Amino acid sequence: MPGGRGPWRVLLTAALLALAGCGFQLRGSVEIPPTLNPLYIQADAGSPVRRALLDLLAGSDVEVTRNATEARMVLRILAETSSSRVAAVDINGKTLAYELHYMVQFDALGEAGVQLVAPQGLDLVRTFDNPDVEVLGKRLEQDLIFEDFATEAADRILTRLRVALR
Structure with a gap:
């Protein structure tokens, strides 16, 4: 039935054009103006947020340098x-749940120390249940939650850089 494939092609083409026209981009695509490349990430050694930023920027058009003077x-x-x-807590005083917090403060500077993005803070919060069973597994789960926090941060x-640098 050759006539049945034509409407599907038209519908698929229309959907792709609508997505392209609305500015849709895959999550993880980073829009930093080329005039601000390369980027240097200044953070403490072993920073989970720095590692997560490098992972998110891998494969993007953003160049990351290891030398702050080149940035x-x-x-x-x-x-x-x-x-x-x-x-x-329960009636006996045993902890039933914890509230986990992950706080990050950041800013962005341009050439000659010009402030491009003012200092901002993020406070990520999640509740973490603490049942009696699987004590070792709960510690690992808590560590995974903090890794997720770093990626989310x-x-x-x-996202805030994209908005501020437009």
Whole structure:
């Protein structure tokens, strides 16, 4: 039935054109003006957010340099802390849940130290249940949550950079 494939092609073409026309981009694509390449990420050694930023920028058009003097933009991770506090206890005083926090402060500087993005903060929060069973597994789960926080913080930082640099 050769006549049945034509409408599908038209519909598929129309859908692709609509997506292209609305500015849709795959998540993870980074829009930093070419005039601000290369980028230098200034953070403490072993920073989870720095590692996550490098992973998100891999394969993008953004060049990352290891030398701050070569950079046209410096993304500074000013502070990065993780903490937890008790969120719920039972009648015996045993902890049932924790509230996990991951806080990141950052800014971005251009050439000659011109501030491109003012200092901003992120506070990511998640509740973490603490049942009696699988104590070792819960510690690993908590570590994974903090890794997810670092990735989410990196994604939000790049989103804020996109908006601020337009």
